Amino acid sequence: MTAATRPILEVQDLVKNYGGVHAVDGVSFTVERGTITGLIGPNGAGKSTALNVIGGFLSPGGGHVIFDGEEVTGQPMHRLARRGLVRTFQLARVFGGLTTMENLLAAAPSQRGESVLGILAGKAYWGEQERRLVQEARELLATFGMAGKEDEYARNLSGGQKRAVETMRALMMKPKLLLLDEPMAGLSPSLSRQLEHLFLDLTAGGLSMLLVEHGLDTIDRICGKVVVMAQGKVLSEGRMSELRTRREVQDAYVIG
Amino acid sequence: MGAWEFYAIVLLVYLGTDLLAAWGLNLEFGVAGIANLAFIVTIAAGAYAYAIFTIGPPAASGSFQEYVGGFNLPFPVAIAAGAVAGAAAGIVIGITGLKRLRQDYQAMAMLVVSLMAATIVSADTPFLNGNAGLVILSTFAPFSDQDPEFQRWAYVGIVLLACIGGYFVLRRFTTGPIGRTLRAMRDDELAAQAIGKDIVGLRLMVQGVGGAFGGLSGALLVAFISGWSPSAWAYVETLALLTAVIVGGMGNDRGVSFGMLLIGIVILQGVQFLNDVPVLKSIEEQLNRTALTQDLGWIVLGTLTIVFIWLRPQGIFPERRPKYGGKPS
Amino acid sequence: MQLLIEAIGFGIAAGAVLALGAVGFSVQFGMSNILNITYGSLMTLAAYIGLFAIDRGVNPWAALALAGIAVGIASVALHRWLLAPLARRGTRPFAIVIVTVSAGIVLQYVIVAVAGPDAQSYGEQSGQTFHLLGMIMSASQVTIIVLATVLMLGLHLLLTRTTLGRAMRATSSNRILAQSCGIDTDLISDVAWLISGALCGAAGVALAITTVSFDFSIGPIFLIPMIAAAVLGGIGQPYGAMVGGLVVGIATELAAAFSNPAYSEVVAFGILIVMLLVRPRGLFGAAWATRRLMA
Numbered sequence: 107m108t109a110a111t112r113p114i115l116e117v118q119d120l121v122k123n124y125g126g127v128h129a130v131d132g133v134s135f136t137v138e139r140g141t142i143t144g145l146i147g148p149n150g151a152g153k154s155t156a157l158n159v160i161g162g163f164l165s166p167g168g169g170h171v172i173f174d175g176e177e178v179t180g181q182p183m184h185r186l187a188r189r190g191l192v193r194t195f196q197l198a199r200v201f202g203g204l205t206t207m208e209n210l211l212a213a214a215p216s217q218r219g220e221s222v223l224g225i226l227a228g229k230a231y232w233g234e235q236e237r238r239l240v241q242e243a244r245e246l247l248a249t250f251g252m253a254g255k256e257d258e259y260a261r262n263l264s265g266g267q268k269r270a271v272e273t274m275r276a277l278m279m280k281p282k283l284l285l286l287d288e289p290m291a292g293l294s295p296s297l298s299r300q301l302e303h304l305f306l307d308l309t310a311g312g313l314s315m316l317l318v319e320h321g322l323d324t325i326d327r328i329c330g331k332v333v334v335m336a337q338g339k340v341l342s343e344g345r346m347s348e349l350r351t352r353r354e355v356q357d358a359y360v361i362g
Numbered sequence: 363m364g365a366w367e368f369y370a371i372v373l374l375v376y377l378g379t380d381l382l383a384a385w386g387l388n389l390e391f392g393v394a395g396i397a398n399l400a401f402i403v404t405i406a407a408g409a410y411a412y413a414i415f416t417i418g419p420p421a422a423s424g425s426f427q428e429y430v431g432g433f434n435l436p437f438p439v440a441i442a443a444g445a446v447a448g449a450a451a452g453i454v455i456g457i458t459g460l461k462r463l464r465q466d467y468q469a470m471a472m473l474v475v476s477l478m479a480a481t482i483v484s485a486d487t488p489f490l491n492g493n494a495g496l497v498i499l500s501t502f503a504p505f506s507d508q509d510p511e512f513q514r515w516a517y518v519g520i521v522l523l524a525c526i527g528g529y530f531v532l533r534r535f536t537t538g539p540i541g542r543t544l545r546a547m548r549d550d551e552l553a554a555q556a557i558g559k560d561i562v563g564l565r566l567m568v569q570g571v572g573g574a575f576g577g578l579s580g581a582l583l584v585a586f587i588s589g590w591s592p593s594a595w596a597y598v599e600t601l602a603l604l605t606a607v608i609v610g611g612m613g614n615d616r617g618v619s620f621g622m623l624l625i626g627i628v629i630l631q632g633v634q635f636l637n638d639v640p641v642l643k644s645i646e647e648q649l650n651r652t653a654l655t656q657d658l659g660w661i662v663l664g665t666l667t668i669v670f671i672w673l674r675p676q677g678i679f680p681e682r683r684p685k686y687g688g689k690p691s
Numbered sequence: 692m693q694l695l696i697e698a699i700g701f702g703i704a705a706g707a708v709l710a711l712g713a714v715g716f717s718v719q720f721g722m723s724n725i726l727n728i729t730y731g732s733l734m735t736l737a738a739y740i741g742l743f744a745i746d747r748g749v750n751p752w753a754a755l756a757l758a759g760i761a762v763g764i765a766s767v768a769l770h771r772w773l774l775a776p777l778a779r780r781g782t783r784p785f786a787i788v789i790v791t792v793s794a795g796i797v798l799q800y801v802i803v804a805v806a807g808p809d810a811q812s813y814g815e816q817s818g819q820t821f822h823l824l825g826m827i828m829s830a831s832q833v834t835i836i837v838l839a840t841v842l843m844l845g846l847h848l849l850l851t852r853t854t855l856g857r858a859m860r861a862t863s864s865n866r867i868l869a870q871s872c873g874i875d876t877d878l879i880s881d882v883a884w885l886i887s888g889a890l891c892g893a894a895g896v897a898l899a900i901t902t903v904s905f906d907f908s909i910g911p912i913f914l915i916p917m918i919a920a921a922v923l924g925g926i927g928q929p930y931g932a933m934v935g936g937l938v939v940g941i942a943t944e945l946a947a948a949f950s951n952p953a954y955s956e957v958v959a960f961g962i963l964i965v966m967l968l969v970r971p972r973g974l975f976g977a978a979w980a981t982r983r984l985m986a
Contacts, residue, residue: 161556187558199553201546203613207686211539212546213557219539222567226534236539240686256686279557397785461968466726466784470918471967477915478960485953598796604789653808657800664797671786672777 114139114314120169129155131338142315144329151335153318161193162186190282198268202261210243213278246274284315378521379583384622386575392612394568395548397469400455400476402600404448408577409584411447413496415440448577449570456569484592495591605667617679633659698948700826706940707839708897713920713932715890721863721927722883731914732795737762737895759892766888803907810904916959922966925976
């Protein structure tokens with residue numbers, strides 16, 4: 107396997123315990139480059155916990171996470187984010203005191219105005235980059251149908267708009283792998299479809315995604331591979347259409 | 363020099379040093395969301411550093427004060443030392459706040475740090491002369507070869523220069539990309555980490571810079587009033603600054619400046635004038651209580667804080683973010 | 692050796708007062724998730740109410756009960772009309788702490804304005820001393836230890852044997868669940884603040900009894916060791932606060948006996964800082980309390 111064909115994410119025997127409960131109990135799977143992989147399972151299966159550990163929010167109890175060929179197990183969230191492993195939250199967390207535009211700008215990586223040199227040197231040093239970033243942000247806002255909301259304080263946005271900001275912010279980071287925790291929750295069907303098209307376009311451009319989502323139709327439409335978890339373990343893998351027919355998957359959803 | 367002229371000079375110096383302190387606290391709390399109840403320690407560090415850098419060794423003045431240092435260095439060096447000491451104190455305080463505790467617990471930890479620092483300095487006499495504090499015996503430092511009137515106005519000029527320079531540096535940290543990043547950290551530390559921000563590095567930087575402002579404030583003040591003791595840095599002093607920040611407008615540099623003018627000058631100094639009001643004066647004499655108006659000042663301050671948090675937590679001049687308009691791309 | 696025993700004796704007496712205060716503080720946090728810094732000035736208020744009563748010939752222990760009731764009422768008022776509405780509105784915990792600090796300052800300076808800044812005293816204590824296990828303690832020290840023990844026992848019985856107590860425990864650990872069980876959580880909160888406020892008042896008067904003289908700063912000075920005791924035992928956990936009070940009291944007295952007395956205050960500060968940074972849940976902290984501590 108050359109570097110280019112190696113999966114963007116390899117999870118090996120991941121373990122996470124929560125006060126006696128084995129929330130994640132030896133989970134292994136991969137995400138191939140330029141694909142959308144779904145992570146599904148009944149409530150309490152450990153999907154969100156797995157996502158939290160991979161994303162650096164929780165420290166693993168055991169196992170390995172290999173991102174873009176490098177071992178990143180246990181690294182903190184901000185380091186992973188800088189490497190290109192970006193996560194969104196189930197409950198959209200926007201920066202309430204900043205405007206929509208600023209929420210997006212804040213997420214841009216490698217801002218010249220954030221280094222001590224850049225701070226003291228002032229606008230002359232970072233002004234040009236700012237202009238480019240503002241342009242990028244405007245384009246994203248237009249794509250998500252929020253042009254004109256640049257100056258709205260993020261705390262005043264609706265729930266759906268906040269979700270959109272969360273996703274746009276993740277995209278501003280130019281990620282290699284996006285971990286998305288229920289990105290469609292609370293969105294109208296038409297906006298959901300638009301987002302699905304956007305995700306497919308982005309993966310065509312090289313972005314990879316790992317998606318936890320309850321809407322199985324969405325999963326069916328956009329995911330290549332789907333991983334099924336139940337009770338902390340990987341139950342099954344494959345295309346959604348195959349999985350629907352497998353007995354153990356059906357049982358898991360009934361028994362929960 | 364007339365009494366009024368002298369009083370005007372005192373007010374201006376107090377206002378200038380108060381502004382520097384308020385800007386530092388606003389940067390830490392209003393912009394970056396760090397609940398630093400130990401801010402007064404950075405001011406004290408600056409004051410003590412100035413003192414031990416500028417006066418001679420203990421033995422030279424007959425050893426009636428015991429302290430470390432005593433380097434007898436010129437004014438600009440001692441002032442710079444004050445700023446550096448403030449920054450160092452700020453960073454040390456910052457380290458105690460790094461544990462991911464809820465904000466009010468962090469605040470309590472920092473409050474305890476400030477009380478510990480006060481206790482240690484008060485007790486340990488050979489360190490900074492304990493509870494008695496330090497007195498700067500040398501003649502009032504800058505321009506000491508000129509006549510006193512010129513000296514004092516010149517000092518107002520020095521404080522003014524420090525404020526202009528300080529404000530210039532402050533704006534660099536509260537506007538632009540870093541201003542945005544710090545406010546993101548304030549609004550949601552977790553989300554800020556998720557977009558790649560190094561929270562630890564940012565917090566330490568902010569507490570260093572904020573501490574430098576505090577230290578500079580303390581150094582400039584002590585050079586003027588020529589003495590500093592632990593009673594000058596009781597934890598209530600941070601409350602006055604915090605009130606100015608909350609009332610003026612959290613995260614808004616100009617708002618906080620107005621707040622400091624209101625709190626520091628109008629209220630805390632203004633109550634001194636009430637001493638001359640006949641009714642209050644006779645009450646004071648009857649009860650044999652000379653500091654009654656000062657107590658009144660603190661009561662007004664505390665009440666203002668509660669009222670504003672209740673009614674208008676964003677302050678008189680709320681923070682306003684830059685607009686990007688609906689210009690077509 | 693004699694010094695050690697004496698220090699432990701003083702430590703137990705001091706610890707009894709700290710335990711009283713720490714338990715009240717802890718109950719308030721457990722019930723309402725608020726670090727009530729006004730607690731310090733409320734203890735000062737109790738001390739001065741006690742002084743007012745004693746100067747008019749009231750028996751010190753009756754004065755203590757009086758001050759306890761007064762401060763209990765003041766505490767309920769504070770919570771019900773200032774702190775709870777703020778919390779309901781979503782005010783951040785730090786802002787609420789600032790409100791309690793400010794309220795404490797206002798109360799403190801009102802006391803100073805009314806009663807003056809001079810040191811006060813409850814007057815001559817009876818010279819009677821008791822000899823227990825080699826420790827020499829004054830009558831008031833022994834009475835305070837007995838009183839603290841009785842009050843702690845009473846609280847324990849209340850919490851474990853009565854319906855009210857069970858309701859209080861339920862509301863502390865999970866308010867929403869308690870509501871869905873039909874508990875009137877607002878009423879329970881008021882009762883909890885009344886009881887803990889009474890403990891606060893009792894602690895304030897006990898402090899004034901055990902110190903030779905005091906002034907307006909007595910409450911805030913002893914608040915920090917009480918918070919240290921509460922955090923050490925596990926904030927929100929009254930039994931932990933009792934143990935914490937004894938530990939902090941004894942540790943402080945040992946430090947005073949065997950090293951520079953001026954540093955003895957630092958012991959309490961140190962315990963608090965170390966606990967907050969190393970193990971915020973305390974020694975006996977319940978899991979639900981820990982979740983509230985972390986950002």
